[in-house]
Amino acid sequence: xxxxxxxxxxxxxxxxxxxxxxxxxxxxxxxxxxxxxxxxxxxxxxxxxxxxxxxxxxxxxxxxxxxxxxxxxxxxxxxxxxxxxxxxxxxxxxxxxxxxxxxxxxxxxxxxxxxxxxxxxxxxxxxxxxxxxxxxxxxxxxxxxxxxxxxxxxxxxxxxxxxxxxxxxxxxxxxxxxxxxxxxxxxxxx
Numbered sequence: 001x002x003x004x005x006x007x008x009x010x011x012x013x014x015x016x017x018x019x020x021x022x023x024x025x026x027x028x029x030x031x032x033x034x035x036x037x038x039x040x041x042x043x044x045x046x047x048x049x050x051x052x053x054x055x056x057x058x059x060x061x062x063x064x065x066x067x068x069x070x071x072x073x074x075x076x077x078x079x080x081x082x083x084x085x086x087x088x089x090x091x092x093x094x095x096x097x098x099x100x101x102x103x104x105x106x107x108x109x110x111x112x113x114x115x116x117x118x119x120x121x122x123x124x125x126x127x128x129x130x131x132x133x134x135x136x137x138x139x140x141x142x143x144x145x146x147x148x149x150x151x152x153x154x155x156x157x158x159x160x161x162x163x164x165x166x167x168x169x170x171x172x173x174x175x176x177x178x179x180x181x182x183x184x185x186x187x188x189x190x
Contacts (some may be wrong), residue, residue: 090126135170135181137163150178155186
């Protein structure tokens with residue numbers, strides 16, 4: 001049977017495909033690569049190394065987060081334990097002054113008053129140093145956010161709702177109410 005040109009072309013094409021496949025296999029065995037081809041073993045090794053590097057970075061980051069958390073917890077604990085240390089030191093000077101005043105045998109009223117005034121001044125300075133400010137609102141309009149009305153009194157001299165007397169001073173800590181001032185408030189005469 002004579003060969004048809006069509007079947008001869010198919011046989012030649014199949015042979016070329018087989019030759020190309022064998023050449024590729026030989027090149028792969030010999031370590032040669034055609035341009036554009038990737039060595040899968042090398043790519044896998046690089047990917048594994050990158051994954052290991054990222055894992056190590058992740059583990060270091062986690063350890064640093066835990067250390068930071070522990071340090072923050074310790075700082076908060078110390079702040080609770082020793083937050084009043086400086087304030088306590090300031091108050092010790094006031095206590096020492098009071099004890100010194102009480103230890104004096106011969107006390108006259110003038111010296112006692114002077115000592116008490118100096119001790120009060122020390123205490124006031126200590127409070128101000130830690131942003132504890134006095135609220136003494138005599139003559140000011142009544143403010144329910146800062147004052148606690150204890151009583152009302154008719155007064156022709158003052159406008160209604162004006163603080164006319166302070167029974168107990170109030171205090172602010174960093175502009176936040178620590179204790180309201182207990183006050184007497186004016187009202188219009190009947």
